[in-house]
Amino acid sequence: MGLITEVRVRQPAKHDLVARKFVVAGVGNGFEGTIGIRVLDSRGRVLAEDSAQSAGGMAGVGEFATRVTVPNPPRDGTRLTVQVFGDNPGLPDEGPSPGFNTQEVEVIMFAELRGWLLYRVEAGDTLTSIVRKLRPFTRTTVAQVVAANPRITDPDVIRVGQRLRVPQKD
Structure with a gap:
């Protein structure tokens, strides 16, 4: 058969x-x-x-x-x-x-993940400033944003217009 x-x-x-x-x-x-x-x-x-x-x-x-x-x-x-x-x-x-x-x-x-935010990088943004801006919506760290975005090979290099996933956790 x-x-x-x-x-x-x-x-x-x-x-x-x-x-x-x-x-x-x-x-x-x-x-x-x-x-x-x-x-x-x-x-x-x-x-x-x-x-x-x-x-x-x-x-x-x-x-x-x-x-x-x-x-x-x-x-x-x-x-x-x-x-x-x-x-x-x-x-x-x-x-x-x-x-x-x-x-x-x-x-x-991300064990307690309930979704993620999509963030478009703006002029002057750093990963630290993005994490601070989004603090009212989620508690995450720069290391977690890097982990959620495999295209980031150097945390000090992000591009204007780049879309990042920022984990939302409980």
Whole structure:
């Protein structure tokens, strides 16, 4: 039989900011329609595991969505890897580990995140002045703004017109 498995992650996207609880969604299939999900730290340690059911059922590709919870989240601004895969029942010689068609998405965790502000850099702005301006809306640090914006390679160099994500936390 020429059936194949497939997994595509639609959410989260690369470098999305996520909270302790976040949605993982996409299309795919796996053993009995099960999609496996793992959240890994930079050392490859599993911080959370979950699964979702594909609407395609046993063999069909279909939509899936679930909310994943990281029970002991790392410090704010930590980059994590979300692995999504067609579930492998774990029997010997049944397939790859952790599963079929493993997709990986790098995300940035802020445990108590409730969203983020978009800020357009103005003439004379520094990251410190931006954090001070936005203090009525969120309590964040320069280091957290840098972590939330992977395009910032030097915190002393931001450009007029550049759009920055500023995490809003509880």
